[in-house]
Amino acid sequence: MQINLNQISKYFDANKAILKDLSLSIFEGEVLGLIGPSGCGKSTLLRILAGLEVATHGDLEIPCEINQQTSFVFQDPALFEWRTVAANVGLPLELKGIKNSIIEHCVEVELERVGLLDAAHKYPSELSGGMRMRCSLARALVTNPKLLLLDEPFAALDEMTRDQLNQDLLNIQSKNKMTILFVTHNLFEATYMSQRVLVMQSNPGKIAADIPVSLPEPRCLDLRLTGEFQDSLKLVQAALREVDK
Amino acid sequence: MKKYVPSVILFITFLLIWDLAIRSFNISPFILPSPKAVFEIFADQHQELLDATLQSALIAVAGFVLSILIGTIISLLMSQSKIIELSIYPYAIFLQAVPIVAIAPVFILWFGAGTKSMILISMIISLFPIVTNVSTGLRSIEKDVMEMMWLYKASRWQILWKVRFPSAVPNFVIGAKTSAGLAVVGAIVGEYFTGLSGESRGLAFLIQSNQQNANYPFLFATSISAALLGFIIFSVVSTLGEWIIKKGHFERKVS
Ligand SMILES: Nc1ncnc2c1ncn2[C@@H]1O[C@H](COP(=O)(O)OP(=O)(O)OP(=O)(O)O)[C@@H](O)[C@H]1O
Ligand SMILES: [Mg+2]
Numbered sequence: 001m002q003i004n005l006n007q008i009s010k011y012f013d014a015n016k017a018i019l020k021d022l023s024l025s026i027f028e029g030e031v032l033g034l035i036g037p038s039g040c041g042k043s044t045l046l047r048i049l050a051g052l053e054v055a056t057h058g059d060l061e062i063p064c065e066i067n068q069q070t071s072f073v074f075q076d077p078a079l080f081e082w083r084t085v086a087a088n089v090g091l092p093l094e095l096k097g098i099k100n101s102i103i104e105h106c107v108e109v110e111l112e113r114v115g116l117l118d119a120a121h122k123y124p125s126e127l128s129g130g131m132r133m134r135c136s137l138a139r140a141l142v143t144n145p146k147l148l149l150l151d152e153p154f155a156a157l158d159e160m161t162r163d164q165l166n167q168d169l170l171n172i173q174s175k176n177k178m179t180i181l182f183v184t185h186n187l188f189e190a191t192y193m194s195q196r197v198l199v200m201q202s203n204p205g206k207i208a209a210d211i212p213v214s215l216p217e218p219r220c221l222d223l224r225l226t227g228e229f230q231d232s233l234k235l236v237q238a239a240l241r242e243v244d245k
Numbered sequence: 246m247k248k249y250v251p252s253v254i255l256f257i258t259f260l261l262i263w264d265l266a267i268r269s270f271n272i273s274p275f276i277l278p279s280p281k282a283v284f285e286i287f288a289d290q291h292q293e294l295l296d297a298t299l300q301s302a303l304i305a306v307a308g309f310v311l312s313i314l315i316g317t318i319i320s321l322l323m324s325q326s327k328i329i330e331l332s333i334y335p336y337a338i339f340l341q342a343v344p345i346v347a348i349a350p351v352f353i354l355w356f357g358a359g360t361k362s363m364i365l366i367s368m369i370i371s372l373f374p375i376v377t378n379v380s381t382g383l384r385s386i387e388k389d390v391m392e393m394m395w396l397y398k399a400s401r402w403q404i405l406w407k408v409r410f411p412s413a414v415p416n417f418v419i420g421a422k423t424s425a426g427l428a429v430v431g432a433i434v435g436e437y438f439t440g441l442s443g444e445s446r447g448l449a450f451l452i453q454s455n456q457q458n459a460n461y462p463f464l465f466a467t468s469i470s471a472a473l474l475g476f477i478i479f480s481v482v483s484t485l486g487e488w489i490i491k492k493g494h495f496e497r498k499v500s
Pocket of ligand 1: 036
């Protein structure tokens with residue numbers, strides 16, 4: 001099962017194509033990093049995949065099951081201040097009308113997974129930035145998504161917290177095997193997380209390079225010090241330089 | 246308790262200067278009665294003052310509660326339909342700009358010189374802060390949040406209950422605080438217009454009758470009672486509102 005984008009174009013106004021003839025296939029269980037200059041249309045591409053925007057031309061083939069089970073993580077955690085961590089995480093299930101006892105169980109499992117179980121009864125105002133993001137991540141994961149879209153999810157966090165969350169996300173992915181597409185401005189993060197790094201160019205936005213990153217799995221942070229990693233990183237960096245000219 | 250010390254000292258100083266001014270400048274009691282005379286009224290006529298204050302308080306509270314109920318319903322309707330909003334909102338603003346003294350006689354003409362009119366006048370004057378604040382709160386939901394709810398396929402009612410209402414609580418409290426003060430003004434102004442022939446025996450009656458009888462210490466004591474009533478109602482609403490916000494974690498997020 002794969003997702004195909006064929007010759008996708010997006011115009012917000014008739015004169016300027018934000019995305020132009022963009023084609024891309026996303027395979028099941030892949031982790032894809034999306035990088036590119038600011039304003040090239042990365043968020044727009046993600047939003048089209050989520051259904052938040054509609055492509056002007058071209059077609060988007062998403063298998064129905066995947067479409068039904070897509071989660072989106074915004075850069076801002078977008079938590080409800082009046083709900084506890086547990087109630088925030090349970091929200092998507094609550095909206096589906098699922099029984100409370102089941103919600104409680106799912107929430108507990110998810111909080112355990114993102115390491116937030118101790119904070120279950122805290123309110124967002126009592127959390128650090130990293131914890132807020134974990135909570136947002138747990139909310140996205142609680143529905144067991146097949147496709148997880150993240151738009152610069154950890155950009156506002158310090159490096160150590162970001163590394164931690166990257167690692168946690170990789171660990172979760174290695175168990176759940178969901179497909180992940182994430183936007184980032186951080187080359188290390190893109191290279192470390194992804195099986196493929198997609199480099200976008202701007203004006204008009206399209207995929208300029210598609211760089212496979214074959215590194216030993218499971219990945220752990222020490223990998224970043226190896227020569228293999230540096231080689232992949234250089235490739236990604238060169239591709240980004242190319243489009244940024 | 247410590248934070249009240251400066252204001253209490255200021256109050257005592259104020260009383261002393263008041264008293265001193267009357268003695269040293271020989272101010273006639275018809276212009277400014279002495280603090281002692283006013284205090285004597287509070288001591289001797291406390292029953293009459295208390296009755297009048299309670300009567301006005303009841304009207305103000307009734308008007309305030311009604312304005313909260315009606316104001317919330319109006320805001321709710323406006324948040325659910327653009328057409329309703331576009332048709333009601335201009336009138337809400339317009340009515341807010343009309344001076345209460347211009348509306349009060351009309352209400353008395355329609356509903357009689359009784360409690361009903363006074364409650365309605367108090368309600369009308371305290372309604373708009375609720376409408377403007379609550380409808381702003383119900384409407385201003387961040388784009389991210391709305392998109393998230395859309396992705397979760399939340400229904401209109403779920404969005405209303407789980408997002409709009411809780412988001413609007415801080416705005417509701419701001420509106421209620423303004424409204425509480427105005428409800429007291431409305432209750433007293435309303436009673437003014439029913440005149441001395443009216444059945445009501447609230448603060449406005451006492452103010453008017455003391456004015457006519459030239460009982461100035463009593464007039465002052467009544468005015469002070471009216472000010473105290475406004476202050477107490479505002480403080481209760483304000484404290485209760487802050488408590489709800491704190492207890493329910495409804496504060497608008499800073500990050
Ligand atoms: N709703 C919209 N209406 C009009 N123009 C839009 C809209 N959304 C995005 N754009 C435009 O589309 C272009 C791409 O925006 P997009 O947010 O996808 O870029 P991005 O690659 O995510 O940038 P960044 O790295 O800064 O987040 C920008 O020029 C932006 O102004
Ligand atoms: Mg973006």
